[in-house]
Amino acid sequence: MSTFSFSLDATDGSARTGVIDTPRGQIRTPAFMPVGTAATVKAMMPESVAATGADILLGNTYHLMLRPTAERIAALGGLHKFMNWHKPILTDSGGFQVMSLAGLRKLTEEGVKFASHIDGSRHMLTPERSMEIQKLLGSDIVMCFDECPALPAEEKVVASSMRMSMRWAQRSRDAFGDRPGHALFGIQQGGVTQSLREESAEALKSIGFDGYAVGGLAVGEGQEAMFGVLDYAPDMLPTDKPRYLMGVGKPDDIVGAVARGIDMMDCVLPSRSGRTGQVFTRNGVVNIKNARHADDPRPLDESCTCPACSNYSRAYLHHVFRSQEMISGMLLTWHNLHYYQELMQGMRDAIAGGTFTAWQADFHAQRAKGDIEPL
Numbered sequence: 001m002s003t004f005s006f007s008l009d010a011t012d013g014s015a016r017t018g019v020i021d022t023p024r025g026q027i028r029t030p031a032f033m034p035v036g037t038a039a040t041v042k043a044m045m046p047e048s049v050a051a052t053g054a055d056i057l058l059g060n061t062y063h064l065m066l067r068p069t070a071e072r073i074a075a076l077g078g079l080h081k082f083m084n085w086h087k088p089i090l091t092d093s094g095g096f097q098v099m100s101l102a103g104l105r106k107l108t109e110e111g112v113k114f115a116s117h118i119d120g121s122r123h124m125l126t127p128e129r130s131m132e133i134q135k136l137l138g139s140d141i142v143m144c145f146d147e148c149p150a151l152p153a154e155e156k157v158v159a160s161s162m163r164m165s166m167r168w169a170q171r172s173r174d175a176f177g178d179r180p181g182h183a184l185f186g187i188q189q190g191g192v193t194q195s196l197r198e199e200s201a202e203a204l205k206s207i208g209f210d211g212y213a214v215g216g217l218a219v220g221e222g223q224e225a226m227f228g229v230l231d232y233a234p235d236m237l238p239t240d241k242p243r244y245l246m247g248v249g250k251p252d253d254i255v256g257a258v259a260r261g262i263d264m265m266d267c268v269l270p271s272r273s274g275r276t277g278q279v280f281t282r283n284g285v286v287n288i289k290n291a292r293h294a295d296d297p298r299p300l301d302e303s304c305t306c307p308a309c310s311n312y313s314r315a316y317l318h319h320v321f322r323s324q325e326m327i328s329g330m331l332l333t334w335h336n337l338h339y340y341q342e343l344m345q346g347m348r349d350a351i352a353g354g355t356f357t358a359w360q361a362d363f364h365a366q367r368a369k370g371d372i373e374p375l
């Protein structure tokens, strides 16, 4: 069995492009990971997700442990087989969603006790239990169990939370053990305080991980503060390992993060927006529910090769959205995921060609133009 490895092919400024090799296939970086919360990317068949160009999906430990349970998925052959996705899967640790979704939480050094948001049943997540669940799921990239305060927060709150997360990172490392072909990523915390980010990075590096996430961002701090942290945080992490920015983001967040040295990202935005009629294009956001599209025979984006743009008019997409037909979410999600993957491919090519600065200028200029004029 081949092992997990990362090779950097080119850099342009702080931006990087390379390949993560796993036994389940290659992940081209910078990579965008669609989110398959409940063992499905909503409204998409797995082969359709692959057709958009995705090399890897994200699965959510918190959701899957509650329903259908990790033990059931393991008994049925693991998450890849269960959901019919045979490329790599990254699972989060459950920590973030316990804090954002569960009821009756009790946080201690041991872990988090909580009540399920589905049926109120009581559970406990610890670093050891999170590692066990992610192993049962068969995840290729496992995330350390951590805790992350919502921002803004007092610095002393961020500091003590970060230090507990670093103790949990050591416990995660110990519980993960030696699993060839599977990777464990550490998660840097420290909010928007540079010295805390440095302390966290040093703690993680001394433990040693296969990759490193910049955590605790996209939690309410805004793009300017996030980019402020990304101006220094990735440089604190090892150059020869993948760097993952969790839960980001909008297209311009993603471009800005890649420009600052991030290799992997995930976000529900393209899939969730597909179901609410919000469409991402080269020329910015289009709201398909607007009446201006009702008689418009043109595609969403004439340069896009996705099924929604190749085969349907804005008028049709407007109609099925307004009629709440299921094909609306299917087509718009496909388009959005296709757009995100094209964005990543564009960045990979530009970084490899040494033209990323010009590529970014063109990206922003196209968006500034706005949507095509109404007919």
Ligand SMILES: [Zn+2]
Pocket (backbone or CB within 6 Å): 300, 301, 304, 305, 306, 307, 308, 309, 310, 335, 338
């Ligand atoms: Zn399209």
